[in-house]
Amino acid sequence: MNCAQCGGRLSFNELGLNKKFNANGSACLCKRCLAEKLGVTCCRLDEKIEEFLESGCKLFVRA
Numbered sequence: 001m002n003c004a005q006c007g008g009r010l011s012f013n014e015l016g017l018n019k020k021f022n023a024n025g026s027a028c029l030c031k032r033c034l035a036e037k038l039g040v041t042c043c044r045l046d047e048k049i050e051e052f053l054e055s056g057c058k059l060f061v062r063a
Contacts, residue, residue, distance in 0.1 A: 001015065
């Protein structure tokens with residue numbers, strides 16, 4: 001699957017981020033485009049991925 005905004009290929013974790021933060025079901029975005037849409041940094045999204053992993057969420061994998 002590709003990012004709806006920039007066309008970049010989406011990783012497994014980027015798909016997970018979209019499931020967590022793109023609740024209205026709109027098109028999937030890569031981490032960079034999703035961060036821009038949410039008004040946060042890519043580093044902050046990486047931190048959230050770690051938090052989700054630590055909580056046992058199966059939508060994410062360790063890189």
